[in-house]
Amino acid sequence: MISPKPVADIEQLVRERIRAAVAYRQRFVHDTNAYRVVFSEGDFLPGLIVDRYNDMLSLQVLTQAMDSEAMRRIVVSELQETFQPRVIFERVDARVRKLEQLTDKDSGILFARKAEGFPQSGEPFPQPPEFNDQTTTEFQMNGVRFLYNALGGQKTGAFLDQRKNYAAAAQYARGEALDVFCYQGGFALHLARNCGKVTGVDSSRPALEAAEQNAALNRREIEWIEANAFDLLRDYSDAGQKYDAIVLDPPAFAKSKRDLPTALRGYKELNLRALKMLKPDGILVSCSCSYHVGNAELLDTVAAAAVDSHRIIRILENRGQAKDHPNVLGIPETSYLKCLILHVS
Ligand code: SAH
DSSP states (O other), rough: OOSSSSSSOOOHHHHHHHHHHHHHHHHHHOOOOOOEEEEEEGTOOOTEEEEEEEEEEEEEEEEEGGHHHHHHHHHHHHHHHHOOOEEEEOOOOHHHHTTTTTOOOOOOEEEEOOOTTTTTSSSSOOOOOOOOOHHEEEEEEETTTEEEESSSTTTSSOOGGHHHHHHHHHHOOEEEEEEEEOOTTHHHHTTTTTTTEEEEESSOOOHHHHHHHHHHHOOOOEEEEHHHHHHHHHHHHHHHEEEEEEEEEOOOOOOSGGGGGHHHHHHHHHHHHHHHHHEEEEEEEEEEOOOOOOOHHHHHHHHHHHHTTTTTEEEEEEEOTTTTTTTTTTOGGGGEEEEEEEOOO
16 A cells, blocks of 8 residues: 555655655664665555665565556656666565566666766666676675675675664674674674674575675674584584574574464574573574564563573563664564574573
8 A cells, every 4th residue: 555545646656755765764874875765665665675785776676566667767767866876776586576476577777877888878788797897886884894796695685674783783792703694794794893703604605705705895804604504503502612692693484474383493493502502691692584473472482492591591682673674653564673682691
């Protein structure tokens, strides 16, 4: 739903909503040139996601109404005027497009600023990989630098929703840290500021390669391990390996309500292993991005793991998604990310 009343001029309305979304970020988002500019229902533009990565914008369309060419033109033109970006990309989520009965489509370039070596308007754009120079940029958050590859990676590239949680976690962590499900190193790179040794674990080799490039960019030495997190945590905890800080940021285990019991078992297992491996006075950062797992359910699960591992947990922070992913009261679907920062004794 875009309006409870008939809309006379949809172009006008969409442009106003984009402008309002931009103004909201100008007011509430700081310390970064990468953030979500439009968050679908959270900005009253259902099915439209726009992320900014420095001089690039990445757009994702997830509903029939937003998928029309006319709507895409309006959105692109408004974004162009507001940001004067170097490139605007569309990233396609094939799974959602299928669910929403949208026609198949490839990820690609919607707009590129005219520059040396760039095709002139009206000419077809070369397709990646020849387009590599135009598909990469660098952004920063909380003073940490990241490379961005518009057509690689998961989601729209980085997990911008965790931005403030990285900084929060980094305040408490020290000593030896383990970042489990590290992707391109978001938590690990932030923890490296205060931790003597940081290890990142992920099952995706491309993600770890990007993580290593990010580490080099920030002149950090981080150990990256390609492994299944469940196997690694089991082996390490059985071997008596200990850490001062552990981050758990798994992918959404509950993609639908049906998956809830299995998902909760997954979270319990991870948290139990992590709790066994934490030294006294350790820090556990336990996240869930499953909408179907509520804050209370995650807390209950971690509490059950604490009982099983005979640990005492104090809640330092009970956090959610960053403010560029607005959580609208009355639209519960706009709230999905949980990030618990816990003291473990
Ligand atoms: N913490 C990251 C985001 C994690 S997204 C950040 O802040 O940027 C979830 C990650 O889990 C993905 O990178 C995915 O490759 C990885 N993953 C999924 N299943 C896994 C498994 N069984 N073992 C290890 N990593 C896994």
